[in-house]
Amino acid sequence: AAKQEAETAACKAQSEASGRIAAEADASSASQAAAAATSAAARLQGALDAAKSDSASLTRRMAEAESRAARLLAAARAEAEQSADELVTAQSALRQATVQARES
DSSP: OHHHHHHHHHHHHHHHHHHHHHHHHHHHHHHHHHHHHHHHHHHHHHHHHHHHHHHHHHHHHHHHHHHHHHHHHHHHHHHHHHHHHHHHHHHHHHHHHHHHHHHO
């Protein structure tokens, strides 16, 4: 009877040990999964930060390009207006010269 009780106790101890080992393995797996998730979250945050920085840079460059385009357009308009004024002056001078040539 004592031998059987000892065997039963040994089986019980072995079963409990197996259960603890399985629980420790599950805890280790969960810990590894948590570490992997934390690492992935850090990588995603880094990618998000980089995307925000790129977006801000693109927005700034677009604003600079729009400003340059506006300055170029203003300069082109001013030049076109000056050329139009010069053309009107030249046409007027040509008319006067034509009239004077006819009168002479």
